Amino acid sequence: MTTSALRPVAVPLYVGGAALSLFGNSAIAIVLPWLVISTTGDLSAAGVVAAASGIAAVPATFVAGQLVDRLGARRVAVVADLGSATAVASLAVVDLLWGLDLVWFIALGVAGAVFDVPGMGARQALLAGVAQVSGVRTDRVAALYQGGFSLAFLAGPALAGVLLSWWDPVDVVWFTAACSAGAALLTRLVPVAEAPPVAAEDAGLSGLGVVFRSRALVAAVVIGFASSFVFQPLLAVVLPGHFTRLDAPGLLGASMSAYAVGSLVGAAGYAIVTRRSRRLAYVLGLVVMSAGTWLVAPLGAGGFVLAGMAAMGLGGGLFGPVWNVYIAESVPAHVRGRALAWLNATSLVAGPLGLGALALLLDGTTDLGLAAALIAATWTVAATWAVLSRGGRELSGPAPTPAVPAGEPGPDGAQSAGRSIS
Structure with a gap:
């Protein structure tokens, strides 16, 4: 173009x-x-x-x-x-x-x-x-x-x-x-560049096969699963339960707002940091998000929880766009929708599984602090793997060579693999 x-x-x-x-x-x-x-x-x-x-x-x-x-x-x-x-x-x-x-x-x-x-x-x-x-x-x-x-x-x-x-x-x-x-x-x-629909034989390709052929996409699936598995129970059960015990519903709303504001700042930071290094934004985001979970984990005074939620949002805003960029640049257009379906579906399934695991934990104890600490520890393990694994390095690195010719258009006219025009 x-x-x-x-x-x-x-x-x-x-x-x-x-x-x-x-x-x-x-x-x-x-x-x-x-x-x-x-x-x-x-x-x-x-x-x-x-x-x-x-x-x-x-x-x-x-x-x-x-x-x-x-x-x-x-x-x-x-x-x-x-x-x-x-x-x-x-x-x-x-x-x-x-x-x-x-x-x-x-x-x-x-x-x-x-x-x-x-x-x-x-x-x-x-x-x-x-x-x-x-x-x-x-x-x-x-x-x-x-x-x-x-x-x-x-x-x-x-x-x-x-x-x-x-x-x-x-x-x-x-x-x-x-x-x-x-x-x-x-x-x-x-505006999109119009192009004819993909041929039926191409539409029959497996999105799961595309995911499993890429270490980076496998890493994205694991990170997305882990994120939903630990954070949905934190946001839906642990924090509401904690602030209910404190009789402080306003702090619950404030903590959610702190998370959203942190995420907004993180997104702006991603645009700035990635001018130097996408890998830096990815690693920094995971580290900051992990630190935030440990600020929240003691479930102490409202200020610490608010700071932790803001840090979690900031970290998520910094590393969250990485897999969208990887998919945009590296997954062929004619299987991009199915690859994204696997990433989104695994996250959808992870949330209820995390809630079920939390329910089993709380069945034998009412210690929300223990639950918050286990959530922080689980996420820290997942984040460490995300930083050190080969898939994580590929996910946050430069786009690989396209698997199909770069000029092949998809249904919306997007190139089949990643060329961003800057």
Whole structure:
């Protein structure tokens, strides 16, 4: 692509669409449990809806990976956001026409999950094409994507909480649906170089085979699994339990905000540090994140927990974009969606496994401090392996030689392997 044909507008449209989509998703993550509990009067009902939605997201992720490779990442991302908007808006429509009950909550919660996670995977797959068509470094696009993610994670739940204090929960649903619809519009406007769909024989390639042929992608799977396995129990059980015992719900919200702010700063730091070394950002991020877990582990005064959460967010913002960049630069476009599906699906599965392991631990003790220390120790082992392993070194190093000709386009016109135009 010549310099005169570059379209820098692709980056703000791409990042804006991704951030608005996540903003809506993070808001509905607050609104839906509130609506379920206020409608049914049953605390366990919210857990049932969340479990059903989580289970449905796993197979949907694999289906979406196939569709990304056949139809193109932009098309799948747009359809996912429109589907998510429809599922969320249906909550208000059903409530108006028939009244919501647990069956409707499960059905519509599953429908939303079927679109939300696959939509995120499609946007990850689109990153390479955005970097190519805009002429912006892949590392910079990934940092901006991570920054938008962090900002949405920070603002979405906060605004949802404010709106719930002003409006009826069903009215807030319309707001979150509008966010997803807006995200679909922005993503549809992202310029991509059109190309014909991939041939059927190429679409039959195995995403798992692509992952196992690459030490770097295996490392990404292990790190993603470990991250979800340890941090979902920390965020969903240990910290809420700790601050409940302290009767300090405000500190729980502050700790989540500290994590999001740290992640936002880390994303900005990634863009700066990677001008010198991607490996430096990766190692520094893992070290800082590990240090943060040990600040949180004693579950002492609120200040230490807040500092630890900020450090964890900072570390995640520094090393989190690395595998998106590696995939954008190194995985052939016609299997990129399926490779990402395996990375995302293993993370989805790891969270419930971690929660189950924590439940077994807490069945014999009520010592949340012990649980936090085990979480910190487990993550430190995983982070050490991530730094020292050959796969980790390849993941954070320069892009390898493409496995297929670099000029071969994918469905969205992205090059089959990584050339970022800088």
